[in-house]
Amino acid sequence: MKLNILCIGDVVGKAGRDILDQQLRKIIDAHSIDCVIVNAENAAAGSGITKKIYQKIIATGANIVTLGDHVYRKRDIISTLETADNIVKPANLSISASGRDYAIYTTAKGAVVAVVSLLGRVFMKPSDCPFAKIDSLLLKLKNEADIIIIDIHAEATSEKIAIGHHLDGKVSLVFGTHTHVQTADERILPKGTGFITDLGMTGPHNSVIGRNIENVVKSMRTQMPFPFEVATGDNKISGIIATIDSTTKKCDTINRIQVSDD
Numbered sequence: 305m306k307l308n309i310l311c312i313g314d315v316v317g318k319a320g321r322d323i324l325d326q327q328l329r330k331i332i333d334a335h336s337i338d339c340v341i342v343n344a345e346n347a348a349a350g351s352g353i354t355k356k357i358y359q360k361i362i363a364t365g366a367n368i369v370t371l372g373d374h375v376y377r378k379r380d381i382i383s384t385l386e387t388a389d390n391i392v393k394p395a396n397l398s399i400s401a402s403g404r405d406y407a408i409y410t411t412a413k414g415a416v417v418a419v420v421s422l423l424g425r426v427f428m429k430p431s432d433c434p435f436a437k438i439d440s441l442l443l444k445l446k447n448e449a450d451i452i453i454i455d456i457h458a459e460a461t462s463e464k465i466a467i468g469h470h471l472d473g474k475v476s477l478v479f480g481t482h483t484h485v486q487t488a489d490e491r492i493l494p495k496g497t498g499f500i501t502d503l504g505m506t507g508p509h510n511s512v513i514g515r516n517i518e519n520v521v522k523s524m525r526t527q528m529p530f531p532f533e534v535a536t537g538d539n540k541i542s543g544i545i546a547t548i549d550s551t552t553k554k555c556d557t558i559n560r561i562q563v564s565d566d
């Protein structure tokens with residue numbers, strides 16, 4: 305069975321949520337999408353997510369929500385992380401951190417998709433080894449899902465590419481998030497795993513990775529703090545569409561997308 309998977313990069317603030325609301329159903333219909341995975345770690349005013357925003361993102365057509373280093377920025381999401389099966393915390397945080405290690409979604413065609421989020425460790429806050437964590441999780445997930453997809457939320461391109469190669473042939477798709485800039489390296493790795501270093505950002509591109517240009521520049525020039533409000537203008541959805549064969553578990557195609565406001 306072939307499955308069309310849409311993966312959408314970090315949704316930033318109301319602008320990001322609004323464009324999802326306007327465009328996501330159209331993309332799902334135009335590309336016969338079977339499963340939508342949305343990274344929403346910046347959905348609430350640029351940092352974190354609330355229960356209400358999670359529910360709205362699911363209502364726009366998302367099936368699975370991943371997060372990242374801002375997972376607990378809004379504490380309101382913790383009860384949802386503990387109860388819902390389609391939203392995940394990064395799996396390699398402390399074993400005492402709230403939330404699931406993987407999200408599950410059963411597509412209309414019957415295939416079960418599992419998604420794991422991992423944090424990188426280069427230029428990031430401390431977390432457990434993402435390689436060791438995914439190796440142990442895969443032993444369990446193989447029996448629970450038809451296809452396995454990984455969101456590697458990391459700063460360094462090298463670390464994301466290393467995770468991609470480590471998981472080549474073991475999962476169907478590895479996509480990077482966190483840096484908010486879409487990379488042009490989407491490809492199928494030698495053993496059949498689809499890969500891209502970063503999906504890019506969903507929100508205002510007339511910005512410094514989603515935030516107001518003036519204050520970010522002022523802050524960097526003066527080394528003094530200024531509020532980093534979510535920017536406006538050039539609102540776009542960024543991501544990829546991958547076709548995965550649930551029998552071979554391999555990725556057949558992977559293509560970048562960017563969709564602007566009407």
Ligand SMILES: [Fe+2]
Pocket residue numbers: 314345346372482483484
């Ligand atoms: Fe982000």
Ligand SMILES: [Fe+2]
Pocket residue numbers: 345372373374457481482
């Ligand atoms: Fe992040």
